[in-house]
Amino acid sequence: MFRAGLKAGLRAYSNQTKRFVTNRPSRSNKWVPWAIFGTSFGLGWFVTQHMTFADLLAKYMFDNVPENDEGLMKYKAQMQQRLENLSVVKQLKQVGYTEVFSQRKKNNTLIDKTLQVPGGITIPPRFFYNPKTKETVGIYHLGMKLTGYPFLVHGGVLATVMEDLMRESVMFAQGAKSEKTQDLTLNYKFPTFANQFVVVRITQVEENGKNVKLHAELMDQSGDRTLVKGTGRFKT
Template sequence: MFRAGLKASLRAYSASAKKFVVKQPQKANKWLLWATFSTSFGLGWLVTQHMTFADVLAKYMYDNVPENDVGLLKYRAQLQSRLEHLNVVKQLKQAGYTEVFSERQKNNTLIDRTLRVPGGISIAPRFFHNPQTRETVGIYHLGMKLTGYPFLVHGGVLATVMEDLMRESVTFAKGVSSEKTRDLTLNYKFPTFANQFVVVRVTKVEENGKTVKLYAELMDQSGDRTLVKGTGRFKT
């Protein structure tokens, strides 16, 4: 009897011991590793898609260097080359647009001076105008220092760029040297990633005496996705 009782106790102990050993901690650790890997991979991919090594230098190392610094000159030359090879630039030239220039330094201190820093709007925007359709297109490079949330351009910067292009369009369409913004209305359609060129295009011009109303949109550098739409009224 004693031996039978001992065997029964051992069987019960073995059964309880097997039930006590679980593998949940290992499973949880496995999911934690996968989550960490996926997050790191995603952030790494995002950075490599929108930042080069030169952009990293521009964000952290070019703040206090003189304008004739070799590294800074190379960085801006790289941006100019990237701009020149954008498909949208080739398409504009083929579609009858002509590159136009204006006296911006005297009137536009925000974009042409305050934001003209590495990691900001490092190079001057380029403008193209079609006199037949009265459409104007501007191409701007928005660097990593213009972000609100990580990797995303601040909405105020986008509004500034939209207004800037509309003001340029008024001067080209009306042949005037100055204008005054009356109101600006924007509709943000999609987040805008920093460290890319954006294409701002005036799609329609309406005139009512000395007031000009413009319809415009801001697109990514491919010109395939509309990121912001807006209207603005200006007095000439």
């Protein structure tokens, strides 16, 4: 009887022990605070790198206000100063590029009217040209109104900007007063964040009489990362 009772007691203890082990609290949720911290840190870094408070408000704050509105004029002046302070602008001037001014812009209603609004292309793009290589560089600011997915510039807007720079390059390289796009091919390499300047540059010019083929790339405002590559054929 004693042995039978002892064995029964041991079995009961063993079963209790197994149940205790089985129901032990999980430690797998310890990563949750770190994940929250990492996400918050990453979002904060992104906002501080790509956006200012004025940028975030520009989408709504300056809608339908007169061009001579004091707040809008101040915001545009800040944007121009930010563009002038870009390292790529200083580098261009050091390697033989000079700033040039488009003669066609008054007819380019998409870039200069439809999209040139606060939160869109707030200020006119700047162009730099190297007469030795016949290469052109354009700098555009792309705001929050030009997004497709949240924070990412719409692919159609990027195509528009790429074609615009190519057309300007044809004008500068050949001295033509008009040009016609034959075809445009783009390869999207990396998402383009909104509320930043982008640098579009011609990397190669191939001329055959009135036919011109251009190779171009769109980079972030540092000029370190290629976001879009493309080729275009034009006729003057």
